[in-house]
Amino acid sequence: MASKKTVKNRTTRQARKKRYAVVGLGGRSAMYTRALYGDYKAHGQLVGFCDINQTRMDHWNALYAEQLKVKPVPTYKPEDFDRMIREQKVDAVIVTSMDRTHHRYIIRAMELGCDAITEKPMTVDARKCQAILDTQKRTGRRLTVTFNYRYSPRNSRVREVIQSGAIGRVLSVHFEWLLDTVHGADYFRRWHRDKRNSGGLMVHKATHHFDLVNWWIDSHPEVVFGFGDLVFYGRENAEERGETRFYHRCHGSTYAENDPWAIHLAKNPKQKGLYLDAEHEDGYYRDMSVFGHYISIEDDMAVLVRYRSGATMSYHLTAYSPWEGYRVMFNGTRGRLEVFCEEKSYVSGAKNDFNMPELRQLEPIENIERPHIVLRPLWGKPVNVPYEQARGGHGGGDVRLLHDLFVGGRKDPLKTAASHIDGAMSIMTGICANESFKRGLPVRVDELVRIPE
Numbered sequence: 001m002a003s004k005k006t007v008k009n010r011t012t013r014q015a016r017k018k019r020y021a022v023v024g025l026g027g028r029s030a031m032y033t034r035a036l037y038g039d040y041k042a043h044g045q046l047v048g049f050c051d052i053n054q055t056r057m058d059h060w061n062a063l064y065a066e067q068l069k070v071k072p073v074p075t076y077k078p079e080d081f082d083r084m085i086r087e088q089k090v091d092a093v094i095v096t097s098m099d100r101t102h103h104r105y106i107i108r109a110m111e112l113g114c115d116a117i118t119e120k121p122m123t124v125d126a127r128k129c130q131a132i133l134d135t136q137k138r139t140g141r142r143l144t145v146t147f148n149y150r151y152s153p154r155n156s157r158v159r160e161v162i163q164s165g166a167i168g169r170v171l172s173v174h175f176e177w178l179l180d181t182v183h184g185a186d187y188f189r190r191w192h193r194d195k196r197n198s199g200g201l202m203v204h205k206a207t208h209h210f211d212l213v214n215w216w217i218d219s220h221p222e223v224v225f226g227f228g229d230l231v232f233y234g235r236e237n238a239e240e241r242g243e244t245r246f247y248h249r250c251h252g253s254t255y256a257e258n259d260p261w262a263i264h265l266a267k268n269p270k271q272k273g274l275y276l277d278a279e280h281e282d283g284y285y286r287d288m289s290v291f292g293h294y295i296s297i298e299d300d301m302a303v304l305v306r307y308r309s310g311a312t313m314s315y316h317l318t319a320y321s322p323w324e325g326y327r328v329m330f331n332g333t334r335g336r337l338e339v340f341c342e343e344k345s346y347v348s349g350a351k352n353d354f355n356m357p358e359l360r361q362l363e364p365i366e367n368i369e370r371p372h373i374v375l376r377p378l379w380g381k382p383v384n385v386p387y388e389q390a391r392g393g394h395g396g397g398d399v400r401l402l403h404d405l406f407v408g409g410r411k412d413p414l415k416t417a418a419s420h421i422d423g424a425m426s427i428m429t430g431i432c433a434n435e436s437f438k439r440g441l442p443v444r445v446d447e448l449v450r451i452p453e
């Protein structure tokens with residue numbers, strides 16, 4: 001029988017809310033901090049912020065004090081990370097810093113006995129990925145990668161239909177993802193455009209897509225081959241198209257005033273507080289020209305993957321598209337599943353100005369096609385597969401993800417929660433693709449990383 005003291009200790013532990021620290025207080029951190037101040041405050045407590053930039057941490061503390069009437073949380077610089085964990089008795093670290101820094105905090109958090117929750121991508125290259133996997137194995141701590149797209153009802157439905165066997169065994173996948181000239185362009189304005197920081201869009205962005213495929217078809221990548229290049233953004237490409245007026249960053253540039261590619265930090269209070277007012281500390285310019293020098297990531301990428309299951313995939317990512325969304329098709333032994341999702345149908349700007357007079361007469365399409373999932377059985381009529389229409393970020397995925405993170409305990413027959421292995425396998429497709437861009441040859445995943453048993 002448990003002693004009175006043990007029962008008391010257990011009760012105290014149960015009553016104690018989990019204590020969370022957030023590392024990297026940029027735009028994305030707000031999803032987690034607002035959740036812990038709001039809907040999930042009964043389940044977890046925010047106890048520390050850590051960032052290289054004090055102004056950004058102070059910005060959030062002041063904003064939340066004003067908007068949410070909460071007390072500021074203690075702030076720490078990276079060199080005081082260990083002290084933060086100790087002083088604030090942190091149970092779990094939420095990592096939302098720049099991608100190339102994720103591994104440092106994930107690894108140290110686990111070494112200090114904490115669990116870690118990290119934004120995608122788990123990290124940016126094979127060496128860092130291996131270090132994370134080895135540390136997780138050594139420490140036994142839990143590492144969760146927050147793949148919000150899995151939680152969107154549309155994407156969960158795809159997993160469910162494939163898992164049901166409706167199209168039989170998946171033999172091949174054809175996947176195209178388009179980023180438009182607002183969202184796609186944004187990766188070319190700031191740190192992401194240096195491949196060392198983000199792994200390029202093959203890792204930073206496509207980690208979402210490659211994770212979805214791994215999860216949808218329940219397999220892992222084995223061999224990857226690809227071509228990728230910078231063909232639209234960047235100074236040289238703009239010069240090729242006849243551009244002659246360039247600027248380094250939008251703020252303070254007269255050229256940028258009427259440029260549809262520019263963003264104006266001073267006119268947007270959120271961006272001003274978070275970035276413009278903070279840049280004197282670390283030189284982080286959020287508004288560089290997408291047609292500037294020194295862009296080392298690709299904007300157009302074509303990739304072929306063979307999975308352990310034997311399935312193959314052809315994948316294309318374009319970052320300068322007029323509309324945003326995706327199409328994915330699965331061919332199986334019993335039929336085909338087709339998914340279409342137009343997240344944004346166009347970016348408004350000047351009037352249509354086609355060279356061909358006949359095209360200029362055409363009326364713009366006002367009603368965009370609704371997202372849909374079509375199941376086409378072999379020897380049968382196609383059906384539209386219904387799914388729950390969800391609101392909120394990433395197709396309704398963000399809000400469902402937060403519930404799993406901070407409350408948990410729900411049944412998960414689709415295995416939606418993503419582990420460190422899922423995090424690793426999702427980035428390895430992109431990391432191998434990056435290697436293949438350089439070598440011009442197919443690259444095997446097991447050549448670059450060893451997944452611990």
Ligand SMILES: NC(=O)c1ccc[n+]([C@@H]2O[C@H](COP(=O)([O-])OP(=O)(O)OC[C@H]3O[C@@H](n4cnc5c(N)ncnc54)[C@H](O)[C@@H]3O)[C@@H](O)[C@H]2O)c1
Pocket residue numbers: 023024025026027028029050051052053056078096097098099101119120121146148204394
């Ligand atoms: N899942 C999603 O859909 C989604 C959406 C947006 C961003 N993200 C991820 O969230 C992370 C942050 O993105 P963001 O848009 O907020 O970027 P951001 O530039 O707004 O913020 C990054 C923060 O990291 C901090 N930082 C940089 N170096 C650091 C270091 N060495 N130690 C501690 N902090 C450091 C910066 O000062 C900044 O506050 C990225 O990994 C990104 O991939 C995910």
